[in-house]
Amino acid sequence: MAQTPLTRAASDLVVGPDGLIRPRWAAANRLLQDYYDDEWSEPVRDERGLFERISLEIFQSGLSWSTILAKRPAFRSAFAGFDPEVVADFGDEDIERLMADAAIVRNRRKIEATIAGAQATVDLRATGGLSALVWSFRPATKYAPATLAEIPTRSPESEALAAALRAAGFRHVGPVTMFALMEAIGMVNTNLIGSHKRPA
Template sequence: MATDKTHATVRGSDGLVRPAWAEADDLMREYYDTEWGMPVRDERGLYERISLEAFQSGLSWATILRKRPAFRAAFANFDPDAVAEFGEADVERLLNDVGIVRNRAKILATITNARATIALRDDGGLVDFVWSFQPATTPAPRTAEEVPATSPESVALSKALRKRGFAFVGPTTMFALMEAVGIVDTHLVDSHRRGSSGVWSA
């Protein structure tokens, strides 16, 4: 998820400190408190996150989060084997599905990426491949302005995935993925979630 870098933390009505974007509404707060930055180490889950990050490009994460149930229904719960079999009829179905983001390039990328995910199984699988780009250290931002948008590792991951046939996996999108699935911890240092993933110490 590409986070809003323009605000620092705020204290919620429950007394917990979060970045301002996480206090936007109940859905965003729940996502921040329970999902964002927690390790995702299963193929389906990681494929889903890559897919949704691609759909989020140019849009707000709140839009994607609200549509996530519809995305899951439309894309066979992001089962790579099922999505890899999607054909032109499925593309047309998806383009007419008002519950999702109806962008042909992103829809086609999601199908392409399902097939690329399957192909990676012969070489260790998507999870090990993506997690191999975990850096030696993680940022420790004090303000939202200090949260980077890319990193050397996200640039390298983007290039590596493209070589493996993935699409819509630019460096910024991949850094957002790395934040979302715990590969880096960009929780602000005074957030109640800092260090909660178990991947990095606070």
């Protein structure tokens, strides 16, 4: 009997108590489940939303996404709701305040990268804005993964996006981090076939 995408991906998909099928990573805890159901792979085009997502992806590097989601309210409080204009004006005192804030990830390079990203976001308004830049790298490639192993970790477009953001003044935005961003903000659809967000 031929295998269906769901049986091929059985180890990568989980049926939740609510009867919905999700990738295993999204079923690890309620925080990730809600994030997957409500946010992940949904289009984000507004400036503040994109600046927040890029900043959180920067902080996530080397850590679990669950850790970042748990600290998200604290990040929003510490970084003025990710208002680029406010964060762009952060100075040395703000950096020291953030380094003393145990509720967030206290990494000086990532904090400084977030401030630099805010400054770059404001500067990009003169040439169309952050959203226009990010979404200009939306790929034509359509993904239809049945297993997590079929999902790439980077792409030519994520490499180009990372380079363009670095040229604009962003830091710590590599091609792997940017592919994760592209998935999260709906630029690419890597929902597994069989999941409730991508039925078989």
